[in-house]
Amino acid sequence: MDIVNFFESLAGKWFSQRTTHNLAGQSSQAGQSNLLIEFLPASDGDLVQACAPLGHDPSHIACGLRIHQDSQLDGETKKIQSSALMVILTPSASGEGVLIQAAGSAVLQGSYRVEAEVLTITTPTETGQVEERLWFVNPNLRMRTSVVKVGDTEQIASFCSEIRMGLAKPTT
Template sequence: MEIVNFFETLAGKWFSQRTTHYLINQSSQAGQSNLLIEFLPHTDPELVQMCEQGHQDPSTIACGLRINQDSRLEGESQSVKRVTVMVALHPDGAGQGIILQTTPSLPTTQGHYHLDSDVLTLTTHTANGVVAERLWYANPNLRMRTSMLTLDDAVQMASFCSEIRMGAVPAAN
């Protein structure tokens, strides 16, 4: 599978159930999200603009995603709504490439992705440490996602999400 095909499978409406473990204080927190994910072709103007702002050549865009997220954490009365846009640049021969992510009010981040055996791994360096995220499918309507935040070689946070597609698998283009 190539990154464009993998991103196409992400499109749709998803329900996400998440458990996050904070290793520093040995606490856990559950959460739920509704995700609306839109596949963006390499010609999308927003992706071109992100590449230009991130000093990347827009001709290297493979595809992108727009993720509308509505999340609620256990014990919180307010939901958190945000939109994230991701752009994947064409991978090298080993299936690795650059990924840019932007969310309003947060700086654009640049990371790397690796797609191997239908498992997508994203690695991003942030001010809080290194975030490593893995996504894979149990079946076309059920995907799994894990993430870890590491700071100074020590895991600070780990999470697991199971995500169920709400509706049918989108038709292939």
């Protein structure tokens, strides 16, 4: 599957069940999210604009995603709502590429690769990195894991199972 087709398959309305483990504090927390993910073609103006602060050539954009998230953590009364933009730049011959994440005024650059139908995104942080892996069990069920490292120590790990609720994968 090429990278554009993989990101197209992420589009839709998803319900996510998440469990997050704080490894250092030996605690866990569950939560749920409703995700609305919109596939964006390489020509989308918002993708071009997101590349500007990091100096990337817009002709290298492969595609992008606009993600709206509405989350609720178990035991919390306040919902968390956010929106983000992901810009996927054309991968190198080895299959790795640059991924830009923009949320509000924050713009982060990481890398991605797809191996054996599993997407891995690695994003450096000020103190370490976040590694996220995503794969499909079937077209309407996907799994996602993430690990937050501070230095070389894994601090937080999470697992999500996500069910497509609507807006099926676009047909090309």
